[in-house]
Amino acid sequence: MMKMLPFFQSGPFGMRSGSEGCIDANRPFENTSASVAEQVPACPEPSADEIWSRDQERIREVLGAACRASCASSITSNESCISAGDSPEKGNKGIKGMLKSAFKIVKKTKPPSVKQVMDLLGEQKLCDAIQHLFVLERSLSSKSEEGLNTSQKDIESVYEVLKHKVFSTLKDSVLLAKTNPDLLQQAVEALKEQEKEDQSYMSENPPDQNMQFRPRKWKELWMATVKESVEARMKDTSRTPRTENLSAVGQNLLHMGKTMKEDLTVVAKYINKLYPPEFNVFSIYAELYHNYFASQAKKNAESHLEDKDIYLLLSWVHNFYPKDMRKDYALAMELDKVKLGSLLPSSLSKELENKYLDSEECLCGVRGAHEKGLQKQVTVKNSLSRCLDKEIQRWKEDKEPEKLNGHFQSELLGIFVIQSIYSGQKRAEDISEAVGEELSRRLLKELPAFLRSYRDAFEDFKEKSKKHRYYKPILIANINTCWNFREYTQKYMAEKNDSKADILSTLADIENSGFDVLLQQLFAQLKPMYKKFTENKWDSSSEIMNEIIKTTSKHISDFQTLKDPFYHAIIEKIHVHLVKEYIMRLLKRKVSLKTSAQQQTLAQHISKNAADLETFCTSNGSQATWLNSALPKLAEIIRLQNLDAIKIEVATLAKTYPDIRKRHLEAFLHIKANLSRSELKSILGYLADSTASTQPKAPLFSNINVS
Secondary structure (H helix, E strand, O other), X not given: OOOOOOOOOOOXXXXXXXXXXXXXXXXXXXXXXXOHHHHOOOOOOOOHHHHHHHHHHHHHHHHHHHHHHHHHHHHHOOOOOOOOOOOHHXXXXXXXXHHHHHHHHHHHOOOOOHHHHHHHHHOOOHHHHHHHHHHHHHHHHHOOOOOOOOOHHHHHHHHHHHHHHHHHHHHOHHHHHHHOHHHHHHHHHHHHHHHHHHHHHHHHOOHHHOOOOOOOOHHHHHHHHHHHHHHHHHHOHHHOOOOOOOOHHHHHHHHHXXXXXXXXXXXXXXXXXXXXXXXXXXXXXXXXXXXXXHHHHHHHHXXXXXXXXXHHHXXXXXXXXXXXXXXOHHHHHHHHHHOOOOOOOHHHHHHHHHHHHHHHHHHHHHHHHHHOOOOOOOOHHHHHHHHHHHHHHHHHOOOOOOEEOOEEOOHHHHHHHHHHHHHHHHHHHHHOHHHHHHHHHHHHOOHHHHHHHHHHHHHHHHHHOOOOOOHHHHHHHHHHHHHHHHHHHHHHOOOOOHHHHHHHHHHHHHHHHHHHHHHHHHHHHHHXXXXXXXXXXXXXXXXXXXXXXXXXXHHHHHHHHOOHHHHHHHHHHHHHHHHHHHHHHHOOOOOOEOOHHHHHHHHHHHHHHHHHHHHHHHHXXXXXXXXXXXXXXXXXXXXXXXXXXXXXXXXXXXHHOOOOOHHHHHHHHHXXXXXXXXXXXXXXXXXXXXXXXXXXXXXXXXHOOOO
């Protein structure tokens, strides 16, 4: 799956440990535990010329203290600010009390001038400026001041300047939270104070008496400003570095996802705490980012997209957006409260998934086939067919198959076909598990027919190319190829999949057909050797067994290029054949021994041969331990002379090898010529009863024909 390189490389930025809010550095609010009155410096009696300056300074001191208290309060609890030195009995409660004190002064003095407010704005003292404007606004509305030179028009002009400064600051909240948190806090405090003033005015005046300029509804303007900011940042793709080999659609998705994650992390960690809870700051930001992202995703989904862009968009919808966006713990906690939903409506997402599945079904193996020099086709079926044709041509070349880890291997079939299907499935699973399962079902439905064609081609080569210089290596390479298909089928196909049994059956046909050819020469060489046992009546049986083992050993070395599972399988086939051929010699009715001594001698020969055979097969990797007791049990039946003991041993043999039948035992007991007809009948009857309802786990006697 394509890696979105720069998407989630974001981290928290530093921020100073404390925040003075709207407290100017040159005028710190030094003692928050003292009352406001205690912090207003005492002044000597002024001269007549100093009255105006003195009164203005007192207003600014009181209003500044009120603003600073509001700022400090918003940082800690967002509640009304009451200084530790204030007493409820005195009526000076937080900002409200301070404002009352201020307005008492106003009644005795002239309000601040427009120029003074503008000076405060020039110094970025937004909190002080808005409090002075409140005083001017109230003074004007009271119409009690004589000689007041300030008009409503003047106030509104200053308000426009203040509003511009506040909202231009709030628009850049994400940036200023990092670069200038003091200024951002000033703007937020001004917004909060304006909202409080609106609420205060509305509570004091009936709706029909509301003046033209109240309420000012800055909160609504704030929401519009946040939306404008979000959309501007989501549109500005220049802020995200270009990623190589990524289309314009992919780059835009990357930018929006990266921007949304980084910005919301800033909101969650730094901006959210500047506002009171009723603003629902994170929720508003998150929904705005989500809505913009979703609108763009929908627009893309409804347009004509390239296949790679369909894949990318689905990856964002199902994977990146719902999962990777929540890797930051603080962000995840806030997002879980908002419940944003999916980037696309379910119907549109499903439509996009079908487009993706259709294109992958057509192009999944073709992509790799084109790299291998095969002509590009339009379906998986045609791609696999072309791949098989290419492989058949390679069989005809006078060239030994390549080896991989010491095993002959067909790279084209054994690696390319499975890798093409597997990589397509994994890509789909990276979108979602459901999409992966559906694509796997679509791709694998072509595999059974392909393998049947492969089996037919293999059979044709096997019959017509026996004189090929590299005949056996090519057979081994094709047997090894089956392992890739077998392993993939067993691991990735569900048991309920109807194609699974069909695929495994076809693979078994190819494997066994190959084994038969590889073992044909060995078994032909062993046949006359086994005949010597009956011809010599087991005289020199050890020498005969040594010859068998030596011949078999030479052939086994040729099978080392089989993959381990197939090597063990062919060794087991050899082991079965060696034991079965030995039993067949015992059932030929060529030997009939009348004395117990003769029978004891034959039993010893059989036991010795069985031990040598077991040692040889086990040392060469045979795991067919179920064969090891067959010959020793037959030897024991020959050795025993007591009828009941023979019956017990026959019962044990039948339990271990339930495919033994009456005809097998009757032919074998021909060796014990000292048994009477009634004794023989008794033993055979016992065998029939003991094997009536038992099925063998692996066939042994059922593959032995008795004449």
